[in-house]
Amino acid sequence: MAESQACQETRELLPELAAGVAEGGARAVALAHLGRCLDCRRELSEITAVLDDLVLLAPEHEPSPGFETSVLNALAPARPGRRPLRATAFAAAAAVLVAALTGGLVGRQTSDDRQLARQYRDTLAVADGRYFVAADISTAVEPSTGHAFAYQGSPSWVFISVESASSSGTYQVQLITTDHRAIDIGLCGVTDGKGSWGTTIQVPIRDISRIQLVRAGAPTMSARFG
Amino acid sequence: MTPLTDESLLVGMAVGDQDAAAAFVRRYQARVYGLALTVVAIPALAEEVAQESFVKAWQHAAAYDARRGRVATWLLTITRNAAIDAVRYRREVPLDPDVLTAKLVADQDPSAEPADRFATMDHIRGALRQLPLEQSRPVVLMTFYGLTAKDIAERDGLPVGTVKSRVRRGLGALRDRLGASDG
CATH class of the missing domain: 1.10.1740.10 (RNA polymerase sigma factor, region 2, helix turn helix motif)
Incomplete structure (x- = not known):
C-alpha cells in the first residue's frame, strides 16, 4: 500500500522531474523512490522522451557570422583533460546517483543541478530494466553509519559513503555473496568517521547478500542487500 | 567523403x-x-x-x-x-506561450531539412497541434521556460493541482500520439 502511495506522489512530480524543474524535499523523495521503482522510472523515461521531442521543434536560426570563431576561442581555455573515459563515466555516474539520494540536490536548481538530475535519470535508464539499490550501513550497535549503493549496469559498481563511523582508519571492503563467498574488492579510508569509495565489480548485484567494511579492532560495518 | x-x-x-x-x-x-x-x-x-x-x-x-x-x-x-x-x-516569460506554441507547430518547408528528419518533426508538430491550449500552454511553459507547476499556477491564476493535472494529461496525450508511430 505504501508503495502505491509513493508511486502516486512521485508520478505527480514526474513532469517537473523530466523538465528538470522539480524543487525541494519533494524532489529528493521522488528521486529516492525512483531508485526503487521500475514502473515510475519507465514512466519518467517516457515523459522525458516527450519533452526531448518537443525541444526539437525549436526552429533553426543561423547565428551571426563571427559566432563559430567566438565559440572556438572560448573552447581553447576550456580544453578538457585526457582522463580515462571509463573512469570518468564511472565517477560521474556514482557521484550523480549518490548526490541525488543523499540530498545533495535539494533546493532551487541551477542548470548544473538539472543536468545532474537528468544524468541520474539517464544513468538509471541505461540499466533498462535492471536496477540501482541502496542500503544503510550499520554495526551491531549503530543503526546507520552510512550508505552503500550498488548499480547493475555496464559496468556494474558499488559506492560506499561512510558518514559517522565510530573508528577511523583503513577498512577492507568485502562483498558477501548469496552463496556465502567473501570477495575483497578494495580499501576504504575513513577519517574523522567519514569516507567514501567506489569500484566497478564483476559480481551481479542480485548475487550480493551484503557489503561489509572490516578493520581490526573496529566494529564491522555492514550493508544488507539480500 | x-x-x-x-x-x-x-x-x-x-x-x-x-x-x-x-x-x-x-x-x-x-x-x-x-x-x-x-x-x-x-x-x-x-x-x-x-x-x-x-x-x-x-x-x-x-x-x-x-x-x-x-x-x-x-x-x-x-x-x-x-x-x-x-x-x-x-518576472515575465519572453514570449506568450500560446504565441510560442503557434511558432513551434507552424508548417515548415519540407525542402529545408532531410526527409526523414522532416517527417519526424512534422509528426511531433502534429501531436502538439492537437493538444487543447489549456494543456499545451503549461507544457510549453514548463518545457521551454522552466516554470514549475506552482510558477504556472501563480502566473495564470489557477490552482496548482489544476496545472499539474493539465500538464500530465497533455504529456500523456503527446506520449500516446508520439509513441503510436514509434513501434
Missing part, C-alpha cells in the same frame, strides 16, 4: 581535438542558437547561451554515453538548461 558521426566528433572533442570541435559547432550551431533564441528571444543573449552550451558540451564530451540518447538530444538539453537559467529571474 562520408562525414564523421556525431559520436566520433564528441570523442575527438573529449580528447581536446580542435578540428572535431569546429566541425561539431558548424554542424549544430543553427539548432543550438535557434533553441536559445526561442527561449530567450534576444539575439545577443541567445548567442551567449549558445556559446556557453558548446563550452559545456566540450567540457563534458567525455561523459557522453551513446546509450543515453542521441547527441542532438544531449546537446539541446544542455542548451535548454542554459537558456532557462538566462531567463529564470525575469
